[in-house]
Amino acid sequence: MEARPFQRIIVVIILVNAATIGAETSSVLTAHIGGFLHAVDRITLAVFAMELGLRVYAYRGAFFRDPWNHFDTVIVAVALVPAAGSVSVLRALRILRVLRLVSAVPSMRRVVSALLEAIPGMVSIIGLLVLVMYVSGVLATELFGRIAPGYFAELPVSLFTLFQMMTGDAWSDITRQVMAERPWAWVFFVGYILTSTFVVLNLFIAVVVNAMDEQSTSSEEQHTDGQLATMLAELARLHVKIDAIRAAQTRATGSCGDHPDGRRTSTPTSPHPDA
Template identity: 25%
Template sequence: MSKLTNQKLQDYFFRLRSNKVFEMFVVSVIIFSALMVGAKTYELPPVLLTVTNILDWTITFIFMAEITVRFIGEPRKRDFFKNGWNVFDTLIVLVSVIPIDNSDMAVIGRLVRIFRVLRMISIIPELRTLLNSLLKALPQLGYVMLMMFIIFYIYAAIGSTFFAKVDPFLWGDISISMLTLFRVMTFEDWTDVMYDTMEVYPLSWIYYFTFICLTAFAFLNMVIGIVVSTLEEEHRLQDAERAEAEGEPTLKELQAEIQELKALIKEQHSVR
């Protein structure tokens, strides 16, 4: 009887955590929690401060209840903490229990409550997809960033050598020159920098033109291309997992069936 009751309870919580209304309620609470964090940055009257503290503990209680629902609704309890998002959510909620008062832990408590906004990523599948794609793209992005750093370093050395006497504040050494080049790459009043050097070196526009073409156009487009490609791959993997979970044939299975049909057709033609 106890096992039957536990099974019914698990099925109920499983349906509850998969319910769109429940998910929207949790998202609304997260957004309200973020607004509460912002409200506490203002000078509030003592009455409102007390109300916000009560609401803050209420939000923490709701988050704890939501984690409990997700845990009980998990068909295999040991698989719950194999999911990194479940571990992240649990840690955020548990540390949120730290009381906010005048103790030394008050700052940590406030910071953790700010990070509760990140739970939006674990709740909304589209945000999870974006983050997973970004993490998977990091190795490839690392090589692009390394190449960009090399270009920055070369151009900074050239700029510091030629333009240090023109404007020591912008080109005094290689580190300052790299900051100036970052300003140029982001188009932050870069023409003022160029015109200052052109007064001494009229052909210095070639320096800025080639640097912008390499960084602002070529490398940034490479970064966008890598992220978009990884995002498309992540969507394909999710579609394949969804099709497998729903019992639908995947693309590889369809291709295998097509190959089998082609082989059968060839055999029939050879028999004839």
């Protein structure tokens, strides 16, 4: 199950299944090769279910201690639910099988693990961003609600507009419309964009990069520890062999002597005191 060729086959099957699911969204392809696409989809689903069953059989109880196995089980279970009637929306969830690439590719697993480890730090940054947007939303509603009601009429509308400006979408059009009535409004908008986009959002990047760096360092340390353990085990085996060779040489030296002509002879035993 852990052999590299087997893992590569699973990755190829996942990619083929993703391609067939995407092809089924085309009415032209469905009309010509719809039956073939459905057959490939069923076969790949059967392969996923069999592979999951083999992993359960191979790992026994250890299978349920790995969170990635839970992830794969949920994806396969959702795909096995009959997509008919009130649950027909589950048919669209078949594309979730592509997410199995995350668990099948070790590098993707490391990236996701780093993102999960960065969540605690990101929560604090999200709280700071929400605070900045809320204060700015209230100010924008009070200052520019009458000038640009389409953007700042009420607090929810203002919050959405500020979020749009934070992403850099049409922020210049919004600011110019407001500045036509309030020329000093650029002070508010420039300060908000600098704070939200160039400061707070960059903190997200810093936290994620730090978490990925720690994850990479941890992986390298684990790899180094594994190599060191292998080397120590090999050295221990060599030490045992050397001790065995030395013991054999000692026994041979104690039981045999050198003959003057080079032949090996038995060492004479001491006579008995009573002889």
